[in-house]
Amino acid sequence: MGARAYKTYKKDEIKVLKLQEFCQPVELKKALDLLAVAGDQLKPLAGGTDLIPAARQGELKIKGFLDLSRLEELKGIKEEGREIHLGSLTTFSQLELSPLIKDQVPLLAEAASTVGSPQIRNQGTIGGNIANASPAADTVTALVALEAQARLVSSQGIRVVPVDELLCGMGETGIQPQEIIQEVFFAIPPPENRNGFVKLGRRKALAIARMNMAVIITLEDGVITRARVALGAVGPNPYRNQILEGVLEGRKPSPSLLEEFTSEAEQEVAAKLGPRPSAPYKREAIKGIARDLLSRLFFGNGQVVA
Amino acid sequence: MAAFHLEMKVNGELVAVDIDPGMRLLDVLREVLHLTGTKEGCGEGECGACSVILDGELVDSCLVMAPQAYGKEVVTIEGVAALGQLHPLQEAFIEAGAVQCGFCTPGMILAAKVLLDHNPNPDRQEIARAISGNLCRCTGYSKIIKAVEIAASRIKAEAGAASD
């Protein structure tokens, strides 16, 4: 019988990460100064849910962490005029429970509530979700539908970039090593809007089966005047799909529009995934989640989570 | 590299230790403080065996670098029994047969404790959601859910008796 390989730890060898530096600044300015002189050797650490296992598996070539957890400038959920601003350290639990988020942008609260486990929701942050650029990042799909922007800060200054433009492929972003995401912000959708988020597949082990969708529609006199549709785990990053938005705009919610949207969504997924092994499954799955979400937004029923 | 001076509260007591900052909170609890009730299962946030309560919230201690606990308050399973008296959750787990090999039990009890601290009347679905980040290979979960229900009703009864 072949021996089965078990993960073995030798004390002090694998358990403890070899770090040359661990910085824990309490002021943003100090953090940015540290990053400015670190080259790309200091990795900003937020909730740690993705970064810590990756570092321990040797996937990160870094000398140390810059722990953001004590930076008050990166915390808090605020309403400013017609915008909502989320500090990048906002956790999924905070989003899920925030009365402001639940009330004004339920799609974001729904997306946050479907992330991982209670522990991961307490630890994982919205900034980390963007910076790690996972194809299936749930809250990022909702942020893309909201056309959210990220405020990036460095010792050189500030730049504001739409979240979807920051994402450049699986695990890749346009965030420079000296930059930190300070906050993410977006306009509150117009009053006559309906929005929602739907997701398939909850466990990390089923990553291949994960797919999610966020939709915001604005209705005027019964007609959809504006639609935003974002898809996650279909491309390398969550993205806005203007073809699907076009299917909805200028139309009235109806069962036939729902069917049209569903078959268009299937074609979009087929085109995006090509001959990939997961494609046949995902083509079927997208129909299910599209139907669930749109029937809820159109007719006020259906499930939040598929 | 230089040691990190970590100060935190663990089970109500102030702790100050100089540690290697490459350690996770899990490693400091187990290897430095010898609080071995906190278990390491997967080491990557999937199983919840390493769950502790950090500033009132349930976290996987394998996903926290130890320095991140600076200035915070940690509760481990060792801090749940008060003055040698088992917590109602601990008693209920034993009675309901919710402990088999016991590896998941510390994390399960802490997950249930956070739930009951916020919601003294959870229904089965709320209990299931609260322990959804904690895997158990032995019990099939229904006895664990039963145990949490028993504990919830006892805690309520005790609170009622105390206020009479």
Ligand code: FES
């Ligand atoms: S050991 Fe931490 S979640 Fe499994």
Ligand code: FES
């Ligand atoms: S009792 Fe064995 S893992 Fe739960």
